[in-house]
Amino acid sequence: MKAVLCTGFGPPENLSLADIAPHAPAPGELAVTVRACALNFFDTLIIAGKYQYRPQFPFSPGAEIAGVVKAVGDGVGGFRPGDRVIGYLGWGGCREEVVAAAEKFVRLPEGLDDAVAAGLTVTYGTTLHALKDRARIEPGETLAVLGAAGGVGQAAIEVGKLMGARVIACASSDDKIAFCKSLGADEGFNYKDADLKDGLKRLTDGNGVDVVYDAVGGDLSEPALRAIAWRGRFLVVGFAAGGIARIPLNLVLLKGCDIVGVFWGEHIAREPEAHRANMAQLLDWAARGRIAPHIHKRYSLAETPEALRALAAREVKGKAVVVP
Numbered sequence: 001m002k003a004v005l006c007t008g009f010g011p012p013e014n015l016s017l018a019d020i021a022p023h024a025p026a027p028g029e030l031a032v033t034v035r036a037c038a039l040n041f042f043d044t045l046i047i048a049g050k051y052q053y054r055p056q057f058p059f060s061p062g063a064e065i066a067g068v069v070k071a072v073g074d075g076v077g078g079f080r081p082g083d084r085v086i087g088y089l090g091w092g093g094c095r096e097e098v099v100a101a102a103e104k105f106v107r108l109p110e111g112l113d114d115a116v117a118a119g120l121t122v123t124y125g126t127t128l129h130a131l132k133d134r135a136r137i138e139p140g141e142t143l144a145v146l147g148a149a150g151g152v153g154q155a156a157i158e159v160g161k162l163m164g165a166r167v168i169a170c171a172s173s174d175d176k177i178a179f180c181k182s183l184g185a186d187e188g189f190n191y192k193d194a195d196l197k198d199g200l201k202r203l204t205d206g207n208g209v210d211v212v213y214d215a216v217g218g219d220l221s222e223p224a225l226r227a228i229a230w231r232g233r234f235l236v237v238g239f240a241a242g243g244i245a246r247i248p249l250n251l252v253l254l255k256g257c258d259i260v261g262v263f264w265g266e267h268i269a270r271e272p273e274a275h276r277a278n279m280a281q282l283l284d285w286a287a288r289g290r291i292a293p294h295i296h297k298r299y300s301l302a303e304t305p306e307a308l309r310a311l312a313a314r315e316v317k318g319k320a321v322v323v324p
């Protein structure tokens with residue numbers, strides 16, 4: 001089978017496409033034919049050796065897949081060859097076939113497109129955990145999403161709207177803002193050359209936003225916190241801009257607000273029941289068309305380096321998906 005391989009940490013162009021032998025599932029595992037592998041920003045970090053996980057070489061990038069069960073290992077219940085599934089693997093998805101523990105997969109409802117389904121786990125799972133479990137967002141509250149046109153950003157727009165929030169999408173271009181509005185955002189703010197704190201205050205009549213969803217970090221975190229409302233919740237989701245802000249704690253006191261960490265990878269390991277319930281909710285919404293991740297582009301396995309380059313260059317709107 002064909003697999004995209006990382007054989008040493010480096011940029012996307014160092015990845016290679018190789019023919020490797022598939023293997024049979026061990027007890028407790030499934031072998032799954034990959035129909036689509038959705039990429040995430042952190043794939044650009046894993047292949048560069050800059051992420052919290054450092055897999056052994058050679059490995060394939062790609063954390064989340066949709067596919068069809070090819071073979072079932074001994075002792076696995078609830079799956080049969082031919083079942084359509086999605087799964088979170090951490091890495092290893094950019095190949096024609098994967099083998100992993102059965103508990104990493106859930107069955108897909110009928111009718112969902114493979115490329116759309118592949119992108120439901122990481123970004124939407126993170127976002128539902130963030131908005132529901134961590135921010136406890138209430139209908140009628142305002143939600144500012146930074147990096148709103150990206151993967152977790154588009155999920156925050158869609159899930160925020162479903163939870164009844166007024167969503168302010170913040171991004172670096174008017175084109176991205178228009179995209180966010182097409183997903184349902186109520187307002188947009190282009191932070192490229194404008195002050196984020198002033199913009200968010202203006203859009204909330206001076207009251208500030210109830211929840212900030214920060215997937216960008218860097219120079220945007222502090223102005224966003226300065227625009228938070230009394231008893232607001234600031235969700236620390238990611239640092240796509242590279243920098244990690246040092247926050248003056250007096251701001252937290254003065255606003256009576258919470259700075260809340262969101263670590264989905266630990267959440268699914270430590271709170272598997274809550275994770276399963278969140279995935280059931282997301283699959284139900286997806287099956288009923290209430291969330292519909294936008295696919296920026298479908299790439300072939302050979303085009304995986306180009307997809308990762310585009311992610312790192314802030315060119316992707318929604319999800320980049322590799323279709324083997």
Ligand SMILES: NC(=O)c1ccc[n+]([C@@H]2O[C@H](COP(=O)([O-])OP(=O)(O)OC[C@H]3O[C@@H](n4cnc5c(N)ncnc54)[C@H](OP(=O)(O)O)[C@@H]3O)[C@@H](O)[C@H]2O)c1
Pocket residue numbers: 039040041042122123126147148149150151152153170171172173176215216236237238239240241242262263264265311312313314316318
């Ligand atoms: N906490 C968790 O459990 C969790 C789970 C999943 C992902 N994350 C993190 O969330 C962040 C976003 O992930 P994603 O997959 O949604 O990424 P993405 O699709 O690439 O979106 C990230 C957005 O960040 C903005 N950005 C600003 N500076 C950037 C830079 N130098 N390079 C790239 N993007 C930049 C871009 O929007 P503009 O151009 O509009 O600024 C871009 O659309 C990452 O840091 C990721 O590791 C965290």
